[in-house]
Amino acid sequence: MQNYITRGRLQVAEQLDDFINQKAMPGTGVQSDAFWQGAEALFSEFVPQNRALLEKREQLQRAIDDYHKAGNPAFGEQYITFLKEIGYLVEQPEKVQADTTNVDAEIATMAGPQLVVPINNARYALNAVNARWGSLYDALYGTDVISNENGAEPGKSYNPIRGEKVVAKAKSYLDSMLPLAKGSHADVVGYKIETGKLAISLTDGDITTLANTEQWQGYQGDITAPTALLFVHNGLHFEIQIDATSPIGKTDAAGVKDVLIEAALTTIMDCEDSVAAVDAEDKTLVYSNWLGLMKGSLSIEMSKGGKTIVRAMHEDRVYSPSKHVTNQEQLSLSARSLMFVRNVGHLMTNDAMLFDGEPVPEGIMDGLVTSLIAKHDLLNNSPFQNSRHGSIYIVKPKMHGPEEVAFSDALFAKIETVINVPKNTLKMGIMDEERRTSVNLDACINAAKSRVVFINTGFLDRTGDEIHTSMLAGPFAEKATLKTMLWIKAYETANVAVGLRCGLSGKAQIGKGMWPIPDEMQNMMDAKIGHPKSGANTAWVPSPTAATLHALHYHDVNVFDIQKGLDQDFSGLNDILTIPLLESRDSLSADTIQREIDNNVQGILGYVVRWVHQGVGCSKVPDINNVGLMEDRATLRISSQHIANWLEHGIVSAAQVDESLRRMAKLVDEQNAGDAEYIPMMPDLDSSIGFLAASDLIFKGKEQPSGYTEPLLHARRREMKAKLVSVK
Numbered sequence: 001m002q003n004y005i006t007r008g009r010l011q012v013a014e015q016l017d018d019f020i021n022q023k024a025m026p027g028t029g030v031q032s033d034a035f036w037q038g039a040e041a042l043f044s045e046f047v048p049q050n051r052a053l054l055e056k057r058e059q060l061q062r063a064i065d066d067y068h069k070a071g072n073p074a075f076g077e078q079y080i081t082f083l084k085e086i087g088y089l090v091e092q093p094e095k096v097q098a099d100t101t102n103v104d105a106e107i108a109t110m111a112g113p114q115l116v117v118p119i120n121n122a123r124y125a126l127n128a129v130n131a132r133w134g135s136l137y138d139a140l141y142g143t144d145v146i147s148n149e150n151g152a153e154p155g156k157s158y159n160p161i162r163g164e165k166v167v168a169k170a171k172s173y174l175d176s177m178l179p180l181a182k183g184s185h186a187d188v189v190g191y192k193i194e195t196g197k198l199a200i201s202l203t204d205g206d207i208t209t210l211a212n213t214e215q216w217q218g219y220q221g222d223i224t225a226p227t228a229l230l231f232v233h234n235g236l237h238f239e240i241q242i243d244a245t246s247p248i249g250k251t252d253a254a255g256v257k258d259v260l261i262e263a264a265l266t267t268i269m270d271c272e273d274s275v276a277a278v279d280a281e282d283k284t285l286v287y288s289n290w291l292g293l294m295k296g297s298l299s300i301e302m303s304k305g306g307k308t309i310v311r312a313m314h315e316d317r318v319y320s321p322s323k324h325v326t327n328q329e330q331l332s333l334s335a336r337s338l339m340f341v342r343n344v345g346h347l348m349t350n351d352a353m354l355f356d357g358e359p360v361p362e363g364i365m366d367g368l369v370t371s372l373i374a375k376h377d378l379l380n381n382s383p384f385q386n387s388r389h390g391s392i393y394i395v396k397p398k399m400h401g402p403e404e405v406a407f408s409d410a411l412f413a414k415i416e417t418v419i420n421v422p423k424n425t426l427k428m429g430i431m432d433e434e435r436r437t438s439v440n441l442d443a444c445i446n447a448a449k450s451r452v453v454f455i456n457t458g459f460l461d462r463t464g465d466e467i468h469t470s471m472l473a474g475p476f477a478e479k480a481t482l483k484t485m486l487w488i489k490a491y492e493t494a495n496v497a498v499g500l501r502c503g504l505s506g507k508a509q510i511g512k513g514m515w516p517i518p519d520e521m522q523n524m525m526d527a528k529i530g531h532p533k534s535g536a537n538t539a540w541v542p543s544p545t546a547a548t549l550h551a552l553h554y555h556d557v558n559v560f561d562i563q564k565g566l567d568q569d570f571s572g573l574n575d576i577l578t579i580p581l582l583e584s585r586d587s588l589s590a591d592t593i594q595r596e597i598d599n600n601v602q603g604i605l606g607y608v609v610r611w612v613h614q615g616v617g618c619s620k621v622p623d624i625n626n627v628g629l630m631e632d633r634a635t636l637r638i639s640s641q642h643i644a645n646w647l648e649h650g651i652v653s654a655a656q657v658d659e660s661l662r663r664m665a666k667l668v669d670e671q672n673a674g675d676a677e678y679i680p681m682m683p684d685l686d687s688s689i690g691f692l693a694a695s696d697l698i699f700k701g702k703e704q705p706s707g708y709t710e711p712l713l714h715a716r717r718r719e720m721k722a723k724l725v726s727v728k
């Protein structure tokens with residue numbers, strides 16, 4: 001039984017109430033009585049509005065379903081007219097100009113990777129905030145960007161053949177990021193500072209310097225024997241690290257031991273799709289990690305490589321600057337990724353708080369509590385600073401259209417009064433990941449034009465919404481084909497164009513989505529160069545290593561130059577609205593269908609069982625070819641909606657899906673056999689809560705609001721938690 005503390009019309013779970021009053025609030029200048037009175041007023045104003053917005057989603061979906069059921073054309077003029085008539089497609093405002101102020105450089109004027117991390121995993125969250133800088137040597141050595149050919153397998157201990165390949169590759173990157181006036185970094189035998197300038201000795205005895213001497217920013221160590229030289233290119237810093245006594249440095253003619261590069265400029269601390277947080281206990285953990293990050297106090301003891309270490313947030317990096325940079329004694333650069341917090345969307349409620357006896361909309365609670373916590377950063381209650389401009393960065397996911405953005409904008413304004421911070425302190429990252437947002441993006445930006453700090457194409461949720469919205473229009477193309485079709489290309493292009501025409505360049509991020517194959521880094525390198533080339537100044541990566549590698553793309557491409565040459569008037573509406581249906585049912589062989597179902601079912605089970613049984617919100621799950629895929633709630637939405645769609649249109653039968661579920665459950669249990677924490681689904685599948693959750697997600701997929709997976713996942717996780725408590 002949950003104990004609640006009464007706060008006017010609110011009841012707050014005791015554990016959360018204690019956390020807010022005793023940990024989060026002290027030091028914010030916010031008084032308990034005023035806070036809870038403000039919170040009560042906030043919920044009373046916004047709960048009914050939240051409900052009405054959800055009802056509007058349902059109403060539109062019913063109208064769209066009826067339209068398709070009646071056999072109307074799912075394209076062209078008639079379709080567009082219909083979408084306008086029902087209020088799905090709204091009149092776009094003429095000229096939208098974002099006027100957000102006090103935005104940190106990492107968001108506004110820099111271009112580089114954005115890391116996303118489940119906030120309830122302190123170990124990963126700390127790793128993420130520290131991923132502002134990454135070792136290029138480690139990133140290359142540890143991934144398939146360096147091939148195993150010719151004896152270069154990673155092996156158990158250091159392989160010098162692989163090491164040589166790493167150094168050669170890193171130096172070729174240096175040649176393009178930091179060209180020398182003469183020769184190559186591969187031929188350098190010494191990097192020295194002489195009379196305030198860089199003197200770079202080459203194997204042929206010549207001494208050269210940088211082609212552009214302004215790139216050199218400073219150094220660490222003694223001026224006569226620097227341990228690090230700092231450079232800048234395309235606004236990103238990097239260091240050549242020198243130590244001729246280190247294991248790597250002693251094999252290098254110039255004593256270079258590593259190249260350290262600025263990597264994850266920003267990180268999204270995720271309370272949403274990568275976490276499983278279903279009750280007061282889980283939400284308190286989420287919020288307390290955020291508090292630790294905002295107060296700079298989060299740390300964990302962990303064992304790694306046989307050693308116990310303490311992981312905490314990194315101190316700034318300090319250099320002696322070169323003369324053309326500043327006359328000051330020291331140059332200090334942030335060693336931490338600038339943090340956003342992703343709140344949940346408008347759909348879910350959570351009984352960590354009750355309002356008039358009902359669980360509150362979780363998004364409202366997240367907004368209030370995460371903002372209160374972030375006030376510590378504004379008041380410098382931390383040895384570190386997140387925003388140097390007094391802003392709190394919140395990502396709002398899964399908003400459908402401009403009314404929902406306007407709701408968040410008004411909510412943020414009210415939260416500002418409750419926690420007593422200036423208007424527009426709370427900034428908004430708008431996920432462009434629902435179809436109604438994509439087709440009304442100018443209006444969405446307009447609805448938060450003084451807060452917007454990013455628009456990001458969350459193509460995974462967007463694909464799930466694509467399927468759900470047009471569930472009754474016909475069977476969809478195979479899952480892998482969906483991401484190559486007209487609609488998605490137009491959506492991606494339009495997002496950048498809208499961002500540019502709304503004045504986001506220089507003020508906000510135009511972002512691209514996640515690389516969901518964490519171990520395929522060479523493929524990421526081939527694919528993700530497309531992001532800066534498309535004019536996006538950030539894109540999501542799943543890990544610090546991926547951030548380090550993806551950072552190289554922003555050296556290859558100057559995004560802000562690209563943005564200047566792009567067509568800002570692109571609309572692509574017809575293409576965006578072209579539903580990616582299967583061209584012909586006959587093109588699908590029985591084998592293809594079986595494979596598609598098995599693959600989807602395996603992904604669903606592999607993810608869901610850990611979510612429901614263990615509370616793990618983001619997993620690497622092997623697909624049918626044994627390739628580990630990042631699975632989160634958005635990828636689950638796609639897989640479950642896809643099967644629901646094929647069931648609806650008779651491409652597969654319920655019996656076939658059920659057979660696949662049972663066969664794959666055995667396989668998934670086997671794949672997890674090495675995990676001591678894993679709770680198997682077998683042998684009694686019909687009473688396995690995880691298995692039943694996966695099955696519901698498919699068979700009840702058509703009825704789920706917008707095809708979201710949260711309602712079923714939360715219910716089953718709560719059931720599992722209750723069961724685990726009862727057997728203790």
Ligand SMILES: CC(=O)SCCNC(=O)CCNC(=O)[C@H](O)C(C)(C)COP(=O)(O)OP(=O)(O)OC[C@H]1O[C@@H](n2cnc3c(N)ncnc32)[C@H](O)[C@@H]1OP(=O)(O)O
Nearest residue numbers: 116117124127128273274460514542543618619620630634
């Ligand atoms: C559609 C969307 O909403 S996408 C957004 C949601 N998705 C995400 O947030 C993805 C975040 N990524 C992850 O959670 C993980 O990378 C996974 C689940 C994909 C893979 O995790 P694992 O299988 O544990 O990774 P793996 O074993 O290869 O690596 C673990 C190491 O990498 C680090 N790591 C992995 N991912 C991250 C991350 N996102 N941030 C920080 N560190 C990370 C861990 O700290 C760990 O290092 P440590 O031992 O020094 O602590």
Ligand SMILES: O=CC(=O)O
Nearest residue numbers: 458459460461634
């Ligand atoms: O949140 C990201 C997505 O792709 O969905």
Ligand SMILES: [Mg+2]
Nearest residue numbers: 433458461634
């Ligand atoms: Mg998403």
